[in-house]
Amino acid sequence: LALDRYTHFTSPIRRYADMVVHRLLNATLAVEQGAEPVKAPAGNKEMEELAEHINNRNRAAQRAQNLSVELFQCLFFKERDPETDPRCVAGAVIYSIRDDGVLVFIPEYGVKGPVYLKNKEGQVVSVGPDGTCEWQSGSIQRHSDHIRTTYVCGSTTFRLFDHITVRVSVSSSSCHADTLNMEVISNKPHRSSSAPQQVSSQGRNQLVQEVVRLAEEAQKEAKKPKLSREEREFRQSKTPNLYSLLEEIREMSLLDLETVSRTCEEPHPPERTQVDT
Known part of the structure; x- marks a missing residue:
């Protein structure tokens, strides 16, 4: 815009950045209309930190969207x-x-x-x-x-x-x-196409349908048994996996080495058999 100072807002989306701008404008207008001075919504330092945080979140959201689109497109062309x-x-x-x-x-x-x-x-x-x-x-x-x-x-x-x-x-x-x-x-x-928009729409629809088909086929092939509560929490199967191995190593590291050695050296008592009388 070639301006030293400017702001922007998008209404009625009401993003948090827009809400911050609205609050600052309302506070400024209230002071200009003769209202008693009140505490500022935020200081310069807080506003700078808040603006930086909002910009970082916005860039992260855009990056996630771009990566999702790239993955979607790669799935379509990878099988060809x-x-x-x-x-x-x-x-x-x-x-x-x-x-x-x-x-x-x-x-x-x-x-x-x-x-x-x-x-x-x-x-x-x-x-x-x-x-x-x-x-x-x-x-x-x-x-x-x-x-x-x-x-x-x-x-x-x-x-x-x-x-x-x-x-x-x-x-x-x-x-x-x-x-x-x-x-x-x-x-x-x-x-040479007389209807480029129609061709573009057909190509994108074809891409979407193909990726959906691949996803449905993958779901049919991955018929997993019912998982326990702990397995559902960590999304692990009952077969040996990295999570179970790490948990076993963690439990072993917490044990007393002397206790473990004595337990291993002590002879185990014979198992009792129950005799019906």
Whole structure:
């Protein structure tokens, strides 16, 4: 807004940040109207700490939402072969330029992510006469509204809001969560659609239905027996597990070593058998 001081509020949502702003405004208006001074709702230090806390919670909520969406999308593409499944190929729109590639948005699935035009080996994307892309030795130059790859046979320019075709796959790692990987396969649009909004809606509905189907299948396969109260509390099965082992180690660590040694050395009395008379 190019202002030194400003505030915001969203009504009638009444978020806690909005309530704080309303209280401060009411207190200020009351003083301007001649009301007797009252204790301020909060001091500068308290307001700064409160604002920082609210901002941290807001960022945490946004991150949780983004991670949930990414997980949802990975579940859809993980069960598909990107080389043979046509649903892994989609049209994308370039919306940002980076040093080594572009950021794209796939309307069909609501996916955003980077598309690299330069790989780790120093090769760049080259485009053939039919629009297909492959890796070749070359260089890359970034500009404010476009990026150009130069190779032996010529050069190719990717501009903001260009429509390209990408292949979507899932990159798995033993150390990190699965992530989506997008690779440009053509600098031309994937398809010409007279109703792009309808295509986008169909793609998202298909994604939702597929993930719901996978979740239902997983629930059918996981037929677990009834759990005891303690097992339900800790969500553990009756089979040996990490929780039961740690509990056993904890109990052993609390025992007196001398008592344990004497108990182990003492002979056990013979079991009594009951004889019917």
